[in-house]
Amino acid sequence: MGAMDGRRAIVTGAASGIGRATAHLLAREGARVLVVDLDGDGAEAVAHEIRAKGREAIAVRADVTRDADCRAAVDQAVEAFGGLDTLVNCAGVIRRANAVDLAEADWDLVMAVNVKSVYLMAHHAVPVMAGSAMAESASAATDDRGRRASDGQRRGGAIVNIGSGWGLKGGPDAVAYCASKGAVVNMTRAMAIDHGPQGIRVNCVCPGDTDTPMLRAEARQLGADEAAFLAESAERPLARLGTPDDVAQAILYLVSDASSWVTGTTLVVDGGGIA
Ligand SMILES: NC(=O)c1ccc[n+]([C@@H]2O[C@H](COP(=O)([O-])OP(=O)(O)OC[C@H]3O[C@@H](n4cnc5c(N)ncnc54)[C@H](O)[C@@H]3O)[C@@H](O)[C@H]2O)c1
Known part of the structure; x- marks a missing residue:
């Protein structure tokens, strides 16, 4: 038995x-997972x-900045998996520059990838999740000897948005990223x-510096020595960078039934960085 058995997910x-x-x-x-990325070959490799x-x-x-692509991804999940609940x-993207140095095109890119995409994906996914919620409530009402599923047991779906420690505090040379x-x-x-009444929980995970290609790209954008940048980024109470799996485990908690009464919250996963 897995925590996501029977779930249909888009990441x-x-x-x-x-x-x-x-x-x-x-x-x-x-879970059955739709692996979505601008990098089609990379997505295929992960799948x-x-x-x-x-x-x-x-x-x-x-491209999650494009309405048609987001709609097509949701449609594909529904076609392949018969619905969507996760x-x-x-x-996300980052551009390390202050307001003076940042090019307008980079402002637009960061806001489109990090913010608009969250709206576009929800725009298409929430109606599908809400539909699933209604179907599941109806079947629960008949399956469970006439007892209606209580609100606390409805499973319309769960959305997790990835923020950042820099969504909660400021940081240097990252004006668009902090805004986003x-x-x-x-x-x-x-x-x-908005969507709690439809049985859809929406939460945010705010990672600290996590060892991914994005973190290494930041070193390049700042013209910093990569090893020194990573070492400095690891300076925090738990004295190391995060791993992608550290963050994935927090995301799993927020999309699984383990967090069934948690919505609208922000979970900081950063080795104590902003503590
Ligand atoms: N790595 C960190 O230290 C860190 C810290 C805080 C928050 N985050 C956030 O975590 C999330 C994941 O970051 P990561 O570190 O894994 O970065 P990453 O660069 O390893 O992965 C980001 C992925 O997003 C994809 N992408 C970019 N633009 C896209 C678009 N328009 N449409 C579809 N896909 C697109 C990229 O192709 C890439 O595969 C981001 O939202 C990032 O801001 C990361």
């Missing part, structure tokens, strides 16, 4: 880093790895209020 940004680890973990726990372990995954190349918005992650934290609360 965006799943070709790399935290998204990839999450796709693997949800599949290992029994292949998951299938090689005897689990179910389908790769989809999608959405993890992991796709602050938006993700508060969008999560707004979405939790």
